């Protein structure tokens with residue numbers, strides 16, 4: 001009896017021991033299957049392994065659900081950083097580090113899980129798609145624009161990514177940064193020498209402007225003094241012309257007077273032209289020095305007398 005009791009006690013003890021052992025082994029498994037915890041940075045799609053159905057989308061929280069699997073995704077913005085070598089619009093190879101953040105569209109999570117199974121595969125595809133978008137955006141810009149218009153290039157890259165990824169991967173691109181943009185060394189050298197050349201051109205252009213300003217100043221001075229000289233010459237010419245006019249007028253008046261005298265003589269003496277010439281000859285013979293028909297200084301020689309005579313003749317012809 002005592003032995004039986006002892007056996008029974010032993011049996012109960014071992015029963016309990018076994019139960020505790022079972023409990024220790026299976027309780028966590030059962031617990032694990034029943035309780036699912038999603039952090040504030042998580043979201044998940046529930047999957048029923050028996051029906052092989054994706055059921056619903058859950059946000060952060062503690063869930064008691066038996067026999068269901070949770071396929072987790074980040075509810076925050078996953079970041080991808082990738083080194084890219086791409087060819088620019090002007091055909092140069094360029095290296096840079098592209099970093100971007102994306103947001104998975106929660107309402108599309110069941111579709112995403114159907115198409116890509118889990119986050120790891122999805123994230124890898126996201127990476128590949130993003131690289132394609134970066135290559136495309138890269139080919140839209142010249143290498144210089146990566147330096148001078150980095151923001152524009154970033155926006156274009158983001159747009160292209162969004163376009164490519166939104167429908168295919170059910171996500172929105174939140175931000176794109178292009179860093180460590182490394183143009184090829186040849187290009188850097190070319191840019192340096194181009195900048196030097198530009199500076200040289202600027203310098204030369206400044207010098208040219210200065211020269212032009214100086215020349216313009218000189219030209220103005222020259223023009224001014226030329227104008228002064230021209231004005232002086234005009235005045236001189238006017239003076240000379242006036243002189244000539246008054247001289248000519250004087251000569252005319254003198255001939256007029258001589259002619260009148262001759263006319264008076266012929267008239268009062270009733271002389272013909274030949275008669276008047278004979279008269280003059282006589283007068284010449286009488287007083288060689290007093291006849292002043294041709295208004296020059298009186299001369300005694302015959303040549304000058306002949307000249308005077310022909311002058312007188314001219315005067316007479318003028319009158320008649």
Ligand SMILES: *[C@@H]1O[C@H](CO)[C@@H](O)[C@H](O)[C@H]1NC(C)=O
Pocket residue numbers: 229230232233236
């Ligand atoms: C004007 O006449 C003056 C005096 O005759 C002379 O000295 C000057 O050179 C002349 N000017 C010009 C521009 O011919």
Ligand SMILES: *[C@@H]1O[C@H](CO)[C@@H](O)[C@H](O)[C@H]1NC(C)=O
Pocket residue numbers: 257260261264
């Ligand atoms: C010519 O004669 C007229 C009168 O017959 C006289 O009035 C005039 O002054 C004379 N002219 C000269 C230049 O001697």
